[in-house]
Amino acid sequence: EAGVAQSPRYKIIEKRQSVAFWCNPISGHATLYWYQQILGQGPKLLIQFQNNGVVDDSQLPKDRFSAERLKGVDSTLKIQPAKLEDSAVYLCASSLVRASYEQYFGPGTRLTVT
Amino acid sequence: DQQVKQNSPSLSVQEGRISILNCDYTNSMFDYFLWYKKYPAEGPTFLISISSIKDKNEDGRFTVFLNKSAKHLSLHIVPSQPGDSAVYFCAASALLNSNSGYALNFGKGTSLLVTP
Known part of the structure; x- marks a missing residue:
């Protein structure tokens, strides 16, 4: 069974630029989550989808972050504009x-904002 | 506000000995607890879990103990092996509402090093 796929694996951008991350969950998995893990911290939930609907985005900074899961499979997380603290x-x-309770994680995208 | 705390950033143990990783939580609504293991450049992988109605769950070399009155859980690895060297995250979950399901609250992690 293929795992959760994410791309790109690494991204370096300057502050105020935009960036997008892509995720393809395990086939048949209805629930998809995006987490942010800052260095030295545990993962923090940003948004949770059930199929193509948002069920929890209470910790998503909506002024700059957006996410979608249009067809209930792949998902995209966007940051516009990026800040240094988004690294x-x-x-x-x-x-x-x-x-x-058991969630399967992808390898992650490491974002560096300079 | 950190609701799940792992106060030991790192732990070093000799191969064959017991590794004990600790975790404390503050939210009494948490009803399920999990441990995840993370290798560098990989995402966390589920290791073991325990429901709040139990005080112990065992899976091979891994045992998780839960002390609800103390709001404390621990992960025991016996015997420890070099391949166990990784970052271990404690996570706790509570039902958000009937629509959303569960959200995981993670600790900061403990880096375990098992030396030969």
């Missing part, structure tokens, strides 16, 4: 059903 690893995870 982090962005992790995508998926789970089979909504009420599942």
Whole structure:
């Protein structure tokens, strides 16, 4: 079974630029999560999708971050414009059903904002 | 506000000995606890979990203990092996609402080094 795929793996941008990350969850997984992991911290949930609907985006900085999962499969997370404090690893995870504690993570995208 | 705390950033253990990783939490609504393991340049992988109705769960070399009154859980690895060297994250979950399911709250992680 293929795991959660993410691209790109690394991205370096200047502040005020825009960036987008892509995630393809495990086939058949209805729930998709985006996490931000700042160096030295644990992952922090940004947004959770159930199929193509948002079920929790309470910690998403909506003035600059946006995410979508149009067809209920792939998802894109965008930052526009980026700030220095956005430097982090962005992790995508998926789970089979909504009420599942066990989430499967992708390798992450390491973003550096200079 | 950090609701899940791992106060030891790092731990070094000799191969064959027991590794004990600790985790404390503050939110009494948490009802499920998990440990994730993370190697460099990889995403976290699920290791073991425990429901709040239990006080112990065992899976091979890994055992998780939960002390609800103390809001404390620990992960025991016996015997420790060099391949266990990784960052271990403690996570706790509570049902957000009937629509959203569960969100994981992670600690900062403990870096375990198992030396030969």
